[in-house]
Amino acid sequence: GNSTAVAASSRDEEPDRQCPICLGEIQKMKTLEKCRHSFCEDCITRALQVKTACPMCGRFYGQLVGxxxxxxxxxxxxxxxxxxxxxxxxxxxxxxxxxxxxxxx
Ligand SMILES: [Zn+2]
Ligand SMILES: [Zn+2]
Structure with a gap:
């Protein structure tokens, strides 16, 4: 008989520690709850003041009006x-x- 072994390894997982806004290391990581994109707390707070959407994927995070x-x-x-x-x-x-x-x- 034959037996098949499945090896599962996930070592290529990159630690996503770079902030896409300031391109530096994320300070006080803040992860958006819907899309799970992470930014510095300061960066995302400022970005959301300009536009209430995720700067990475554009997901809307503001209050829906109308x-x-x-x-x-x-x-x-x-x-x-x-x-x-x-x-x-x-x-x-x-x-x-x-x-x-x-x-x-
Ligand atoms: Zn940042
Ligand atoms: Zn996003």
Whole structure:
């Protein structure tokens, strides 16, 4: 008989300690609860004052007032170079939501 051994190792996990805003080491890490992106507390606090959305993925973090603008778009792209374990055949599908700034009329 044959037996198959599956070796699982995840040593290539990169410690995500770089702040995408100041590009330095994250100080007082603050992780956004919906998208799990991490920033310095100071950096993300300032960024959210300018725009209440995640600077990395654009996820909205402000208070929703009224309806979203009617002409938002959803972009779906495929990155064949980004492979998810177990789904290597499919590449990675990236979904981007694009809503122009403004208030619905
Ligand atoms: Zn920072
Ligand atoms: Zn994000």
């Amino acid at each position: 309806n979203q603008p009617p002409n938002g778009r959803m972009l779906v792209t495929r990155d064949a170079g980004l492979l998810l374990p177990g789904y290597e055949k499919f590449g990675t599908i990236i979904i981007q939501y694009v809503f122009p700034p403004g208030v619905q009329g």
